[in-house]
Structures are given as structure tokens and as C-alpha cells.
Amino acid sequence: MAATQVDLAILATAVRQAGGEPAQVAHVLTLFHQRLIADGQPSPRTLYVYRTASTGASSEPPAPAPFVRPRLLLAFLSADAAVSFAQRTGLARVPRLQPLSLARALAIVLQQPVMRALHIAYDDVPAANGLPSGWHLSRAEMLALCAIDSGAV
Numbered sequence: 001m002a003a004t005q006v007d008l009a010i011l012a013t014a015v016r017q018a019g020g021e022p023a024q025v026a027h028v029l030t031l032f033h034q035r036l037i038a039d040g041q042p043s044p045r046t047l048y049v050y051r052t053a054s055t056g057a058s059s060e061p062p063a064p065a066p067f068v069r070p071r072l073l074l075a076f077l078s079a080d081a082a083v084s085f086a087q088r089t090g091l092a093r094v095p096r097l098q099p100l101s102l103a104r105a106l107a108i109v110l111q112q113p114v115m116r117a118l119h120i121a122y123d124d125v126p127a128a129n130g131l132p133s134g135w136h137l138s139r140a141e142m143l144a145l146c147a148i149d150s151g152a153v
Helices: 005-019 024-036 079-089 104-109 139-145
Strands: 048-051 071-076 096-100 117-127 132-138
Touching: 005 104, 024 104, 024 139, 048 079, 048 104, 071 079, 071 104, 079 096, 079 117, 096 104, 096 139, 104 117, 104 139, 117 139, 132 139
Parallel strands: 071 117
Antiparallel strands: 048 071, 048 096, 117 132
């Protein structure tokens, strides 16, 4: 199965598990591509996120935290912008890039309730809120796009 088909299957599974209709997947991806184009951005095949090195080298799982801070999936339209942002903001000296399809990025937010938003950065210059300009899509907005009842997730 081609990578694109695998990613679509992963997103369809995430939508189904969240209580949505997998038939919405193609429509949702079309809406995402149209939004990016309307914002004057290229419709990417790949988004880039970065991971900073973990501080622990232990192979044991970390102890559960009593409070888990809501997270944001920050994705860039180019690898250069992702690296530049990480270095400029001091988040990582040598960030490790991870390429993700749009479908996989959406699946991550749907599958991990701690993810409260997806932010697709249009540049690498941090604004006053620390994030680069771009499209900020909250988890609630994503659930609505996928026709998922936010009270059930």
C-alpha cells in the first residue's frame, strides 16, 4: 500500500475511533488544501515538525504525570523554516525533523487528546505569542470539521 494510502487509512481510523464518519476524510483534506491555497500558501505533500532530544536516556517508561499540560503540534511547510524557527527560538540547537503528511498530522491531533491544536506555520519568524504566523486550528475546530461530537472525545 502506498504511503499516501496508509496515511489516509490512519486518519480514517482516527476519525472512526473518535466517533466520526471516515467518509469525511477526503472532504476534510480537501478543505485543508483549499484553506492553505486561499491563504496564499502552497498545498504541501509534507509538513515538517521537529523533535528535541529527550533529556533521559532510560529505557523505562516515564512515571505518569499528575497534570499533563495541553500540547500544540507545530508544523512547518518547509524543512528550512522548521529548523530556522527551532534555532532562532533556542528550542533546539540541532532539531531532528520529522516529515508528516497532512493526514498524519490531523490523525495525531485526533488520537492524542492532550493535543489542543495544530498550528501550520507560514514562516519562521516568531510573533508576540511565540508562534510564527500561520493557521491555528484548535482541536474543537478539527472535531467539528470531521463531524465528531466534541463531548464524546
